[in-house]
Amino acid sequence: GGQLLKPGPQGLVVNVYTEKEWRRSGLGELVMETIIEWSRANGVVSLVLHASSMGRPLYERVGFTPTNEMSYPIGQRRG
Numbered sequence: 001g002g003q004l005l006k007p008g009p010q011g012l013v014v015n016v017y018t019e020k021e022w023r024r025s026g027l028g029e030l031v032m033e034t035i036i037e038w039s040r041a042n043g044v045v046s047l048v049l050h051a052s053s054m055g056r057p058l059y060e061r062v063g064f065t066p067t068n069e070m071s072y073p074i075g076q077r078r079g
Helices: 027-041 056-061
Strands: 010-013 046-049
Touching (some): 010 027, 027 046, 027 056
16 A cells, blocks of 8 residues: 655655766765755655666665656657
């Protein structure tokens, strides 16, 4: 089953990318831990992101859990 998020500000993490030569150096983890700590200190109660298959292990390692989030682009016409 799903889990309800605590009410309050939610952060959306987008466009996280590590250049190839810097991967596997701990840089991505440091960036994510910094985002998490800043969010905690500033009243953000949850963070969401869309993980690539390559990024998923990093996000799970720092504590993100997989969800089945979907989106609907209100401003765009369908069909």
